Amino acid sequence: MKSYEVKILGTGMYAPKKILTNIDLESIVETNAQWIYERTGIQERHICSTEGGEYPSDMAMYATLDALKVANLVPNDIDLILFASVTPDVKLPNSATILQVKLGITNNCACLDIAAACSGFVYGFNMASAMIKTGMIKKALIIGSEMLSREVNWKDRNTCILFGDGCGVAIIGRAEETSESKVYASILSADGTGGEFFDQPVGGSVTPITIEHIEAGTHFMQMKGKEMFKVATRTLAENAQKVIAEAGLTLEDIDWVIPHQANIRIIETTAKLIGIEMDKMIINIHKYGNTSAATVPIAFHEAVTDGRIKRGDIILFDAFGAGLTAGATLLKY
Numbered sequence: 001m002k003s004y005e006v007k008i009l010g011t012g013m014y015a016p017k018k019i020l021t022n023i024d025l026e027s028i029v030e031t032n033a034q035w036i037y038e039r040t041g042i043q044e045r046h047i048c049s050t051e052g053g054e055y056p057s058d059m060a061m062y063a064t065l066d067a068l069k070v071a072n073l074v075p076n077d078i079d080l081i082l083f084a085s086v087t088p089d090v091k092l093p094n095s096a097t098i099l100q101v102k103l104g105i106t107n108n109c110a111c112l113d114i115a116a117a118c119s120g121f122v123y124g125f126n127m128a129s130a131m132i133k134t135g136m137i138k139k140a141l142i143i144g145s146e147m148l149s150r151e152v153n154w155k156d157r158n159t160c161i162l163f164g165d166g167c168g169v170a171i172i173g174r175a176e177e178t179s180e181s182k183v184y185a186s187i188l189s190a191d192g193t194g195g196e197f198f199d200q201p202v203g204g205s206v207t208p209i210t211i212e213h214i215e216a217g218t219h220f221m222q223m224k225g226k227e228m229f230k231v232a233t234r235t236l237a238e239n240a241q242k243v244i245a246e247a248g249l250t251l252e253d254i255d256w257v258i259p260h261q262a263n264i265r266i267i268e269t270t271a272k273l274i275g276i277e278m279d280k281m282i283i284n285i286h287k288y289g290n291t292s293a294a295t296v297p298i299a300f301h302e303a304v305t306d307g308r309i310k311r312g313d314i315i316l317f318d319a320f321g322a323g324l325t326a327g328a329t330l331l332k333y
């Protein structure tokens with residue numbers, strides 16, 4: 001069976017207009033700006049408007065329109081929309097179909113949401129790549145778009161300081177015969193036994209939200225930060241090493257790593273465990289905080305746009321999130 005190589009055709013991002021700094025947080029919870037910066041690397045984060053116009057599907061529309069321009073494509077060229085988010089606009093219908101309508105796509109392309117938390121974009125990227133390789137589809141739009149500000153408990157200083165809102169997207173397709181672009185190796189993994197380290201047990205079918213939950217604030221996301229930290233660094237490093245080995249490449253071959261942006265200390269520890277220099281790690285956590293599924297595509301888009309990442313560079317996506325899910329991709333851009 002003929003197989004095809006995969007190429008990233010265009011990227012885009014959207015960051016909400018409102019910026020919330022660490023200093024601003026000092027008047028929301030008992031914290032201080034310096035503590036947040038030193039323990040997490042975060043200086044500020046963007047927060048979606050609650051008045052509309054910046055919901056996850058809106059952000060995805062703006063980011064996709066930019067990515068389509070870069071790729072020189074029109075919306076109806078998309079065969080598949082994979083929308084990764086833990087904060088979708090609504091429970092039903094899925095966000096991918098809402099976006100399909102907002103983009104004016106009329107080709108009945110497949111639309112699927114991915115619930116893999118912070119690994120969602122990399123899950124989508126690897127699944128869509130596999131479908132392109134087999135020839136099942138020609139072009140996929142992969143999105144990570146989050147409005148976490150709706151789901152964090154603004155009274156819990158252990159979590160609310162960490163997260164931000166935003167969206168990043170990539171359009172991928174078959175590489176031309178003459179192109180060097182390719183996906184060398186990819187991995188998707190999960191360890192459900194760590195589910196309780198980062199969860200939101202209230203609000204599903206088992207425990208619908210009641211007035212008591214709202215009064216106690218127990219319907220928000222909750223996290224055991226120290227446990228997440230340990231598993232995150234180990235898993236990010238293991239998956240990175242696995243894809244590099246599978247591709248038959250060495251650390252010296254890697255030009256850039258796009259790690260999930262959860263905490264600068266997680267990125268530093270992961271780099272050390274992999275054995276790769278920090279100056280190969282793309283970092284933007286200071287500006288956005290942890291935007292879950294959006295961190296990898298936003299960081300990738302910024303580095304492509306400012307010229308750090310060039311065609312022909314070898315790139316590693318490395319993500320980890322609630323679930324506990326994880327995914328890595330090694331590719332030539």
Ligand SMILES: CC(C)(COP(=O)(O)OP(=O)(O)OC[C@H]1O[C@@H](n2cnc3c(N)ncnc32)[C@H](O)[C@@H]1OP(=O)(O)O)[C@@H](O)C(=O)NCCC(=O)NCCS
Pocket residue numbers: 030031032035036039040118157158161162198223225226228229232262263290320321322
């Ligand atoms: C949450 C996190 C920043 C906490 O950092 P830490 O170095 O582990 O800090 P600790 O939990 O040891 O807390 C140290 C102290 O600071 C306090 N503290 C916690 N949050 C604080 C805040 N926002 N401001 C000031 N102090 C705070 C704690 O209460 C604790 O005080 P205590 O020793 O009196 O109990 C860190 O564990 C982390 O980033 N974990 C990963 C989280 C993550 O991103 N997960 C998602 C991955 S997808």
